[in-house]
Amino acid sequence: MIARVGAPWLMYSGAVDERAASAAGEPLAPDPVIEAFKKDVDRTLIRENLKLTPEERIRKLQSVVAFLEEVRRAGRSRR
DSSP states (O other): OEEEOSSTTOEEEOOHHHHHHHHTTOOOOOOHHHHHHHTTOOHHHHHHHHHSOHHHHHHHHHHHHHHHHHHHHHHHHTO
16 A cells, blocks of 8 residues: 655555554554665765754755856856
């Protein structure tokens, strides 16, 4: 069973009885799909971003967007 949580790209794959076992204090069995993706995720970046306030995260995102717009303008002007 796949339950969608929030956005479509955020999914929990597991059986209902596994969630019940977790609620009872028993650990969930590792999901092979999640384990396969874990090796490609830099969790230090996630931890660092979670240390920021929501306002700081938005400002950081706005800065990245402004940089990308500047790069696009520079690319267009060189054509």
